[in-house]
Amino acid sequence: MALIFRWLIWFATALIVLCVANVTLAYYFASRSLPDYDAQTDVAGISATIEIVRDNANVPHIFGANDQDVFFALGYAHAQDRLWQMTMLRRTVQGRLSELFGERTLKIDEAMRRYDIYNLSVASEKAQDEETTAALNAYSAGVNAWLNEVNAGARGRGAPEMWLFSHPVSPWQPADSIAILKLMALQLSPNLANEVLRARTSLLIDNDRLRDIMPDDPTSGIAALPAYASLVPDVPSFTPDTQLASDPLSPFHPPELAGASNAWAANADRSATGSTLLANDPHLGLTAPTIWYLARLELESGGVIGATIPGLPLIMSGRGDSLGWGITAAYVDDLDIMIEEVNPDNRDQYRGPDGWVPFRTRDSIVNIKDAPAVTLRLRWTANGPVMSGNQFNLGTITPPDHVTAIAWSALSDRDTSISAAMGIMRARTVNEAIRAGETFIAPALNLTLADRNRIAMKTIGAIPARDPNHQSRGRLPSFGYLPENRWQGRFPYSDNPIFLNPEGGIIGNTNNKTVDRDFPRHVSYLWGDTQRINRWRRLMQAREVHTRDSFIEAQLDTVSFTARTLSALMGADLWYTGDAAPEDTPERRRQIALDLLSAWNGEMNEHLPEPLIYAAWVRAVQQRLIRDELGPLSAEFTHVDPVFIERVFRNVDGAGIWCDVIQSAPVETCTDIARQALDDALIWITENHGTAIEAVRWGDAHVAKHDHAVLGQTPILNWVVNIRQSTSGGDNTLQRGKTSGVGPAPFQNVHAAGYRGVYDFADPDSSVFVTATGQSGHPLSRYYDNLGELWRRGEYIPMSLDPALARAAAVGVTVLTPKP
Template identity: 75%
Template sequence: MFTLFRWAVRLTTAMIVLGVGLAVLAWYFATRSLPDYNATTAVAGIAAPVEIVRDNANVPHIFGASDDDVFFGLGYAHAQDRLWQMTMLRRTVQGRLSELYGSRTLGIDSVLRRYDLYTAATASVAAQDARTLAALNAYAAGVNAWLDEVNTGALGRGAPEMWLFNHPIAPWQPADSIAILKLMALQLTSSLENEVLRARVSLVINQDRLRDILPDDPGSGVAALPSFAALVPGVAPNQPGTRMAHDPLMPVPQRAFAGASNAWAANATRSATGSTLLANDPHLGLTAPSIWFLARLDLADGGVIGGTIPGVPVVLTGRSANLGWGLTTANVDDQDVFLEEVNPANPAEYRGLDGWENFRTRDAIITVKDAPAVTIRLRWTQNGPVMPGDQFDLGTITPPGHVTAIGWTALSPADTSMSAAMALMRARNVDQAIAAGQLHVAPAQNITLADRNRVAMQTIGAMPIRDAAHQSQGRYPSFGYLPQNRWQGIFPYEDNPRFVNPAGGIVGNTNNKMIDRPFPRHVSFDWGDTQRVIRWRRLMQAREVHTRDSFIEAQLDSVSFTARTLLTFMGADLWFTGDAAPDGTPERRRQIALELLAAWNGEMNEHLPEPLIYAAWARAFQARVIRDELGPLAAEFTHLDPVFLERIFRDIDGASIWCDVIQSAPVETCADIARQALDEALIWITETQGKAVEAVRWGNAHEAMHDHPVLGTTPILGWIVNIRQSTSGGDNTLMRGRTRGTGPAPFQNVHAAGYRGVYDFADPDSSVFISATGQSGHPLSRYYDNLGELWRRGEYIPMSLDPDLARAAAVGITTLVPVESAE
């Protein structure tokens, strides 16, 4: 027995020693890819030494003798800290994820190959101006210099993920940077999904109810349209959707997450500082690391500093010494779904304007890890690439004998958006910045501007011209062979909305409806916000003049105008009513909840229970009123629509009919549904939070989910690479934290401001910014999440162009010298 025990001890000890040894070995190889920020390296591709000074937050300040050398330095710095992220972005847009991940990502690759964005990016290289092309080449050379250093110095394959998904890294090309910009356009549009959903819903409810569930934003409405069934006969209602299961690697956003942002600016008349102010916080899906990388470039036209995206050699949101710019999604309707009739006698042809025409075709081979390669046939019509019916639920709205083609401005093979971004960094005032936007194609954005004296907002991006006789005005899929449904070109840049130095002294955008023009100059029927803008307007008007701190206060504001409004309706017949009830009963839980909400000011504070009670109640109410009318389609409405619910409670155009449950004999009122929904919400809170209603915290449910897109779901590794933070805010607050909307944890914060910046041109070096995680993409780096806690607390770091401040507490200075100088 003793011998057996002794051998058991020996085996256990050996296993522990082996496990520790393997862990130490894995740690060693993983840490090999941590860059040395204090190094002097000889590289080819620069004319003079380049200095990369990393300040105490690890923000690189890049100095060189020429702009090309500075862009080289940016490429080198991006690759040092975010090589894995850059290569993943490139693989995604190329449709080459399956080479690493096997069949899991085959559907994603298929979508990207059919869009063929990378081919369009490659063609667009020749469309760039000379300075932009030189910058793209210099940036690519900088990335490749770091790749050479990784290979020659055996630096852990460049990133720890490379040990798990080892595959050769191709040299960086100028087309790669343009392609990533096109990939961002894909993440910021939802026009396709809006069209499909509107068509599907119109097949199961009448037009009056369609205006309820998919309402136009307040303002002048659109003339009534025929139903989708009247335009496109032969499509059956309630066909099961064919959407792929959500994958964090999928760049095409779900409808509820197709871009958002806030930006506003005040001129000198509305600023206490005597000059202008600008604030911007663009919203994207939360990831670890963040998509944003803070950087400063010392260019010949002056320094610029702000948020960059690894792989793209421009400061997309930021400032120079004399100009600040911020971006918000413009919601331009820049996509259309065309129903193309296939020749029944020859499937290689489709109906064109003058008869049958041949599809343009090309075969694409998708290499799949551990499986045979897959060949797909790519097809195009004159309207755009053909998408199969098993993507985006397109099969549910496609009549027999037809296929769907997608028209989209980002498919342009002469896309000069990169040149526009380069010109914007060189602009010195509002007028020059607006002129730079003329070159921008996609994604469509509202750019908020502030120079030393003036402010402005300009919509940049191509706006398709539709015929005034278009059958659906671009709101439904329509037949592509009818000339009135086809695009008639692109509107002149002068037609894009523009607001320069308005009389009120303030411009801003929260993705709200900003202009009311009749179709076809309407810009869009589907805007991104009806709620945050109301709170923003009140905060801007509450002060005669603003300061940097008041702009920060507005950026971090977590009061929900939506909650204040809807609670007055939902609780109208419930406040301070009901008989006394013993503790633990549903009646008592309801009374406690109502007492809390009655005294609440609508602040979605992470430490309070009221935001969770409200959010769960409103969610349960909406689910109850749409379930019986929409059937399976109810699952598409994952988030609260405040305009829809207000229409119901105010009984606009008879909308209160939604509260009556069709399948029941009694006629339910909205008060009945509100009471039932509250009880349902309180049961859900008790079951999921495990606490009394008054003891729950919004922040526990509204946790920010900065997940690693690849390793985030892996046991043990997920604990290392994911970042979790309790957060305030919600779907409709200025401090926006878009909730997941589905699953067992529907209120997790998954889409928020990964970057915040506030620029003060009275004292530019007092400007501040922050990103949501950290500068490094290496999970073992202390800079992987060094900015995350500051972001969570609503704090910022200095945004200075002063080189002495950057050097004063630098964590490292990397010096790149030309190979010729080192010899």
């Protein structure tokens, strides 16, 4: 027995030593790819010595002899900190994920190949202006300089993930950067998914009810606010496929998780500082690391600082010493689904306006890890690429002997968007930036601008010109062979909405409707916000003058206009009307919940129970309203549409009929639905968050989910690479934290402001900014999540163009010298 015991001791000890050795070895190899920020390196491709000064938040401040050297260093810094992220973005847009991940990502690759975005980006290289071409080449050379250093200097393959997914990394090309900007257009566009869902829903219900469940924006267009005194004189049959959207690696998202953002500006008359103010917080899906990377570039036209996207030689949102710019998704209707009839006698032809026309075709081979390669036959019509029926649920709305083609402004082979963005970054006045935006194609954005004296908002991006007789006005798939459904070019840039130095002194956008125009100059029927704009307007009008701090307060505001409105409507006949009920009964829990909500001001604070009660209640209300009419399709309405709920409970145009369950004999009222849904919500809360209703926390459900797209679902590693934070806000607050809407944790925060910046041109160096995670994409770096806790608490870091401040607390200075 003693001998067995000793052997067990030896075995256990050996096992522990082996585990420790493996962990140590893994740490050693992973840590080899951590860059040395205090290095001096000889590199080819630069004209003079370059300094990359990293401040105490690891934001690189880049100083070079000319612009090409500065862009070279930006590419070098991006690759140092985000090489894996950059290669994944490139693989995604090239349709080459399956080389690493096998059949899991085949459908994603197929969709990207059919869009053909990467080849369109290669073709667009020759369309760029001379300065942009030079910047793209220099940036690519900087990325490749770091790749060469990784290959020659035993730097752990450049990123820890490279050890797990070993595959050669090809040199960076200018087309890679152009393609990543096109990929951003894909992620910001809700139009394809919305058209398909509208078409599928219209097959189940009549047009009156379709206007309820997928309503038009009922608000008037808002961008510039009126003069303050005039407003406040007293100062007061086909199986749907969800794989494309559900995979963490997928760039395709449901329309509810398309791009969003906030931006606003005040001119000198509405600013306490005597100069202009600008705030911007773009919203995208949360990831670890965030898509945003902070940088400062000292260009020949002046210093600029703000948020970049690794892979792009651009400050996408930021400021110089005299101009600030912010971006929001414009929700331009720049995509149409075209139903193309296939010749039954010759499947290689489709119907055109004048008869049968051959498809343009090409084969494309997708290599798949651990599986045979797949050859795709790619087809195009005059309207755009043909997509497979098993993608985006297109098969559910495509008639027999037809296929669907996608007309989309981003599918341009002369896409000059990156040149336009470069011009905006170099601009020094509002007017210069507006002129620079003329050649921007996609994604369509609202560009909010402020120089020292003026503010403006201009929609940039191509807006398709449709025929006034278009069958569906671009809202539903339509026959591509009919001339009236085909695009007729694009509207001139001068027709894009513009708001320049408005009399009221305040301008802004929360993805809300900006203009009231008749079709076809309408810009869009689908807008990204009908709710946040109401709270923003209230906050802007509540003060005669604003400061940097009041703009920060607005960015971080968590009061839900929607919750105030809907909780009052849903509970109108329930407040204080219940009979006395004993403890631990559904009636008593309902009374407690209603008592809490009756005294609540709509603040979606992470520490309160009321936001969770409200969110679960309104979600249950929507499901009870739609599931009998829509059946299985109701599961695809994952997020509450406040306009729909309000129409129903106010019985707008007879919408109250949704409250009656058509499959039951009794006639249910909206009060019945509200009461039953509240009970549903409270059961869900007690099962998932505890029986003490007063003690539940919104933040326990509304957890910010910054997941590593590749390793985030891997046991043990997910504890290292994922970032979780309890957060305030919600779907409809200015501090927006869009919930997932699906699965066992439907209130997780998955889509929020990955970057926040506030710029004060009375004292530009008092401007502030922050991102949602950190600068590094390396999980072992102390800069992997160094900004995340500041972001969660609503704090910022200084945003200065003063070189002395950057050097004073630098964590490292990388010196790049020309190779002899």
